[in-house]
Amino acid sequence: MAGYIPVGRRRGTGNRPQLLRGLGFVVIGAALLATLWPTFTGDMGWSGRSGTLTVSSCALGAGSHPVNTCQGDLRLSDDPTVHHGAWVTTQNDYQPGSAIPVRAGTDGSLQTATGSDRLAVGFGVLMCCAAVAVGLTELVRLATTRHKPRR
Incomplete structure (x- = not known):
C-alpha cells in the first residue's frame, strides 16, 4: 500500500527528539550553573x-x-x-x-550567608549538575547505540 506508515513509526524523525532533549538538559543545566556559581562560591567562603x-x-x-x-x-x-x-x-x-x-x-x-542560604544555593547547584549529567548520559547513549538500517 503506497504511503502507508505503520502506527508508532514516523518517517524522518530519527533520533532528533532524544538529541534535542539531551542537548536541552545540558544547555539549561550549564546556564543555570553558570548563574548560581558565583553565589555558591561566595556563600561557601571560597571567594571574596x-x-x-x-x-x-x-x-x-x-x-x-x-x-x-x-x-x-x-x-x-x-x-x-x-x-x-x-x-x-x-x-x-x-x-x-x-x-x-x-x-x-x-x-x-x-x-x-546563613546555613539556610548555603543549603538552598547548594541544592540549586546540585540540581544543575544533575541536569547536565542527565543530558550527557542521553547524548552518550545516543552516540553508542547501534541503529538498524531502515528497510
Whole structure:
C-alpha cells in the first residue's frame, strides 16, 4: 500500500527528539550553573574576603518582604584598615555593637550567608549538575547505540 506508515513509526524523525532533549538538559543545566556559581562560591567562603561588620545601627525596610539594612564599621581579615559606613542587608535584626561575619565581594558588596542560604544555593547547584549529567548520559547513549538500517 503506497504511503502507508505503520502506527508508532514516523518517517524522518530519527533520533532528533532524544538529541534535542539531551542537548536541552545540558544547555539549561550549564546556564543555570553558570548563574548560581558565583553565589555558591561566595556563600561557601571560597571567594571574596572575610571580615566582620560591627553594627552601629539597623533599619527595617518597607515592602512585602522587608529586610534589615545594618550599617557599621567593617574590618577585613587581610586589611588592618577600618572602613566606616559599610552596610549589609540581612534577614536578622542585630543590636548595636553586634559583630556580623561578612564576605566582601570583588565589587565591594558585602554578603552574609546563613546555613539556610548555603543549603538552598547548594541544592540549586546540585540540581544543575544533575541536569547536565542527565543530558550527557542521553547524548552518550545516543552516540553508542547501534541503529538498524531502515528497510
